[in-house]
Amino acid sequence: MKYNDFYSESIRNPEDFWKEQAQALAWNRFPTEILKDAPNGGNEWFSDGELNMSYLCIDRHIEAGFGDQVAIYYDSPVTNVKANITYMQLRDEVSKLAGGLKHLGLEKGDTAIIYMPMIPQAVYAMLACARLGLIHSVVFGGFAPHELAIRIDDCKPKVIITASNGIEIEKIIPYKPFVDEAIALAKHKTERVVIFDRKLGVHIPKMNYDVDYDTLVKESEPAEPVQVKSTHPLYILYTSGTTGTPKGIVRDTGGYATALKASMKYVYGIEEGDVYWAASDVGWVVGHSYIAYAPLLNRNSTVLFEGKPIKTPDASTFWRVISEYKVKVMFTAPTAIRAIKKEDPDGLLLKKYDLSCLEYQFLAGERCDVATLEWTQEKLGIPVIDHWWQTESGWPMLANMVGVELQPIKPGSAGFPVHGYNIQIMGEDGNLCGTNEEGYVLVKLPLPPGCLLDVWQNTKRFVSGYLEKFPGYYFSGDGGYKDEEGYVFITGRVDDIINVAGHRLSTAEMEEIVASHPAIAECAVFGIHCDLKGQRPLGLAVLKSGTDITSQKLEKEVIHNVRRDIGAVASFKELLVVNRLPKTRSGKILRKLLRNIADKSEYPIPSTIDDVAIIDEIKQAYSARNIGKPKKQTI
Ligand code: COA
Ligand code: AMP
Numbered sequence: 058m059k060y061n062d063f064y065s066e067s068i069r070n071p072e073d074f075w076k077e078q079a080q081a082l083a084w085n086r087f088p089t090e091i092l093k094d095a096p097n098g099g100n101e102w103f104s105d106g107e108l109n110m111s112y113l114c115i116d117r118h119i120e121a122g123f124g125d126q127v128a129i130y131y132d133s134p135v136t137n138v139k140a141n142i143t144y145m146q147l148r149d150e151v152s153k154l155a156g157g158l159k160h161l162g163l164e165k166g167d168t169a170i171i172y173m174p175m176i177p178q179a180v181y182a183m184l185a186c187a188r189l190g191l192i193h194s195v196v197f198g199g200f201a202p203h204e205l206a207i208r209i210d211d212c213k214p215k216v217i218i219t220a221s222n223g224i225e226i227e228k229i230i231p232y233k234p235f236v237d238e239a240i241a242l243a244k245h246k247t248e249r250v251v252i253f254d255r256k257l258g259v260h261i262p263k264m265n266y267d268v269d270y271d272t273l274v275k276e277s278e279p280a281e282p283v284q285v286k287s288t289h290p291l292y293i294l295y296t297s298g299t300t301g302t303p304k305g306i307v308r309d310t311g312g313y314a315t316a317l318k319a320s321m322k323y324v325y326g327i328e329e330g331d332v333y334w335a336a337s338d339v340g341w342v343v344g345h346s347y348i349a350y351a352p353l354l355n356r357n358s359t360v361l362f363e364g365k366p367i368k369t370p371d372a373s374t375f376w377r378v379i380s381e382y383k384v385k386v387m388f389t390a391p392t393a394i395r396a397i398k399k400e401d402p403d404g405l406l407l408k409k410y411d412l413s414c415l416e417y418q419f420l421a422g423e424r425c426d427v428a429t430l431e432w433t434q435e436k437l438g439i440p441v442i443d444h445w446w447q448t449e450s451g452w453p454m455l456a457n458m459v460g461v462e463l464q465p466i467k468p469g470s471a472g473f474p475v476h477g478y479n480i481q482i483m484g485e486d487g488n489l490c491g492t493n494e495e496g497y498v499l500v501k502l503p504l505p506p507g508c509l510l511d512v513w514q515n516t517k518r519f520v521s522g523y524l525e526k527f528p529g530y531y532f533s534g535d536g537g538y539k540d541e542e543g544y545v546f547i548t549g550r551v552d553d554i555i556n557v558a559g560h561r562l563s564t565a566e567m568e569e570i571v572a573s574h575p576a577i578a579e580c581a582v583f584g585i586h587c588d589l590k591g592q593r594p595l596g597l598a599v600l601k602s603g604t605d606i607t608s609q610k611l612e613k614e615v616i617h618n619v620r621r622d623i624g625a626v627a628s629f630k631e632l633l634v635v636n637r638l639p640k641t642r643s644g645k646i647l648r649k650l651l652r653n654i655a656d657k658s659e660y661p662i663p664s665t666i667d668d669v670a671i672i673d674e675i676k677q678a679y680s681a682r683n684i685g686k687p688k689k690q691t692i
Contacts, residue, residue, distance in 0.1 A: 060462040060473065063323070067476035067505070070278050073508055074476070075102065076433065078319040079311070082354075083117050085284045088311065092503060097516045098524045101288050102195055102312035102506040109282035110291055110310055111155070111188035114353035117147045124148075126330065129383045131177050133363035134374055135224040136257070142177055144356075147184070150177070152279035153272075154185035159280050161249055161354060163215055165190030166295070170214040170247075171339075172196045172205060172236060174223030175363035177254045178270065179339045180349050182218045183292075184490070186537065187310075190285045191615045194293040194305070197340025198223045198230065199626030204303070205239035209247060210294050211305055212513060216249045218270075222259040234492045238514060240266075244491070255499045287311025293513045294342060296448040297563035298522065299534075299552045305513030306448050308345075309506075313451060316507025317351035317475070320452045326417060326445070326460035327357060334360035335388040336375065341560070342448040343422065347388055351452075360384065366393040373406035380410040387415060390422035390559030391429045391443075398429065404436035405437040412437065417459055419444055422559030423591040424549060427468040434466070445471035447533065449509045449523070454478045454500065455532075455545050460592050470544040477505025482539055483527060490538065495548060498537040499530040553648075555584030555592045559627050564594060566649075567629055570622050571596050571615050574605040581638055582629075583648045585655040585684065596682065597651065597675075608634040633678050641665040651675065655685040 066072045072091040079088065088106030095101045107289075118126070122263040124145035131140040141345075142150075163169065169191050173179035179195070186193035196205055196210050210371060211239040216582050217240075223230040240247055250260060253270035261267075264562055291310045295303040321327045333352045352359035361384055366375055366389070375397065379387060392442035401407070418433055418441045425443040434441045444456035457472040459462050464473065474480040479501035483489040490496040502524075512519040526532045534554065550556075553565040568582040587593035598613065600606070613630040619629040639647040642665055653660035654675055662669065 058461050060458055063458075063461050064474060064476050068479050071503065073507070075315060077104060079106070079315045081318050082108065082113055082292065082311075082314055082424065088287060095510070097511055098504040098512065098520055101510070102309070103287040103315070106287035106311045107284045108287065108311055108314065109188065109190075109284055110350065111151060111184045112282035112312060113314055114184060114187075114350065118144045118356045119148060123673060126356070127358040128353060129177055129180065129359055129361050130332070131361045131363075132378055133176070133365055134369040134381075135226075140177065147181075149279070150181045150274070151184040151188060152281070153274045153277055154181050155188040155280035156277035157251075158185055158189060158191065158216065159271035160273070160277050161216060161251075163189060163191055164284055165285065166192070167194045168194060168212045168214045170194050170196055170205075170208060170217045172198065172217060172219045172232060173253070173339070174220055174230075174232070176197050176220060176253070176255070177361060178220065180361065183339070183345075183349055184353075187291060188280060188282050190283045190289060190569055191589060192290045192293060195339055196295070197338060197626065198232065199340070199618070199624050201622060201624035202235045202238035202242060204624060205235065206242035206304075207303065208242040209239055210245050211295070212284070212293050212562050214247055215247045215583055216251060217247050218253075220253040221255045221261050222257060224363070226365060229257070231259055233306060237262060237264055238358050249489060265484070285310055286596065288510065290510065292345065294345060294448055295551045296342075297554050297561050297566065298388050298518070299554065299563070299565060299591065300583055301563065301566040301569040303566075304515065304518055304522070307510045307513050308451055309510050312506030312508075313350070314354060316505060317346055318354050319476070321351050321355040321357070321461040323458050324453050325388075325419065326428055326457050327355065327386050329356040331357050331385045332360065332382050332414075333357045333386050334362070334378065334382070334384045335337050336360075336362055336366070337388070337390070337392060337422070337559075343388065354390055358382070365396075367396045370568065371406070372397045372400035373409065374414060376407045376410040379412055379415050383414040385414060385417065386417045388419040388421070391425040392423065392558040392590055394420070394433050396428050398432050399589065407436055415439060417442055421446060421471075423556040424547060425471075430468045440466060442466070443471045445535075445545075447535075449533075450504075451507045451509070454480065455547070467540075467544045470540070470546045473543060473545065480545060482537060482545075483530070485528060490518050493538055495536055495538045497527070497551060498533045498535045498547065499527055499543070500533065506530055528668070532578050540609065552577055555594060557584070557587070557592050557594065557626075558590040558662070560626050562594070562623070562627055564660040565625060566623065567596070567619055571598060571632065574598075574611070574615055574618065576606045576611055577615075578602075579638060579646075581646050581648050581651060583652045585652055590628065594627065594629045594631075595655065596629065597635050597638060598632055599635060599637055631682065631684075633682060636674060637671060638668050639671045641674065642667045655679055
């Protein structure tokens, strides 16, 4: 098959193309209405179709005779536990937990938060919700109670499913006290908290809303899958936006299932029965799509890995897992590779394992630097594929589609548009950009199946954030360009979002927390280059006059506040006190200039700057803390 023909067909004739893809699923009611405009300005797929995601991911495979195939390889180097969970066992666990949730009074359309580490019970909980038509919202374990409380108030869960603890490189992270604190902070009162005790001796504070996971499962009857409409929300996944408040991306069921199933074959080159590993976390979109739903829909064995690329116990862990489970395709973030490369630059640990099973290594989540791509390619000796997507899309938008036709790899590029995505690069003036000309990366509507339906309870934000800026197009928030051969290069976000170790964070949110310190008059938080994590946040603050606090004390307090309110995952570790911030003559802080001074060897000085002399002050502040390298300027 030729990529150009396949891709062009998806754009020329989307309804026929996607109707054919939808036939790969076992629908309870196959849709007659394939694509229609949605009232919110977006589009809906397969509106009158009906199905159940948990049935498609589990029961269907058992009915086809694959009940004994491993569904999940759970591998936890942090607890030294491994488990091979078959599709039959998965059905027992999921249907009994679903029965338990039903017993607690949850019904189709209710919402549930899942706040769990990387253990099988997290995936059981997602699938149990899907089985009953409950809308789940998984919250990443690295987020603090305050962040959890924001999500509780937004999606108003009837139940929170959690565990006694997570484990971060030799550190126990107790989850239950965080949940209790979040419930106390939130206005919405959650009725029940179901806790899975990992039996690692971690104290679980008792509250009257608690329900023990094991008891609930033991005492409940298995529940059968509940048929839902294709457009029924499967989940809400909160992600950083350009304001301080995260937005709840709403995902449908039928469009998502169709898109994921097709992506396994065409994007990742994976067949049913193969072993697939996405080394991410169920709290992120990668975890939703490629640890849980896509591999299970596609009857693969998915690896659920509770560890890090290094220090659990060392930089050979990834290679051990690949060879042990015979992983055919792996997906991770460039940060993970950089971490491994730093510990084992010559790839000596890699040589200890038979990695002949691995056919493709995929990377995403942040920009992949050429050195990381080339190192991985050289050490593994297989195609290393950078591909681009985001929480909103739910599955890849740009890739080298190995299941269709492997194209030559161009380091620095995330490849070509994936089937269904009509990617265009446009300038601020609304004109399409020429070859190699940088602009906004947009998708011409309609979006293919699987992309966001809406922002939860906030259609206004959906429209203003994604559809209004360029009418007729979806605005991705990323900048980029296409070269003469059609390869697309993503150059980075054009807003306040940064990617730290592949984790998407909002600098606007951090800035709100920094600004709330009583000693601070004004501040700016922005992302700067980090050799390991790709980007890291940096804060600059101007003190209120007459304030008596040392810069060291202030920095310590602000770091503490960001960690308290967002969580350790924010990686906010530097705050510099300066006398003033660079601004335009109309008073806008020039954050991009602050970032450029730290990152770029050459950068333009905005003609609107109110006082050029401030640049030297900022450079001095940076150099006192070893931030950035010597620079040249262009005006
Ligand atoms: N629960 C609780 N805390 C968490 C957490 C979780 N699930 N995940 C991360 N944290 C904490 C870490 O313990 C760390 O805390 P610390 O400041 O007390 O040390 C902090 O959040 C920052 O974590 P991280 O950015 O992951 O840095 P790290 O130094 O612990 O690890 C890497 C560095 C490179 C090994 C790690 O970032 C990594 O594995 N990156 C790959 C990321 C990835 O797969 N992303 C998925 C997107 S596709
Ligand atoms: P998230 O929603 O957490 O998946 O983050 C999505 C954002 O990560 C995108 O909007 C990009 O800014 C960035 N991103 C993801 N993959 C890539 C990639 N392959 N190259 C460059 N940036 C990427």
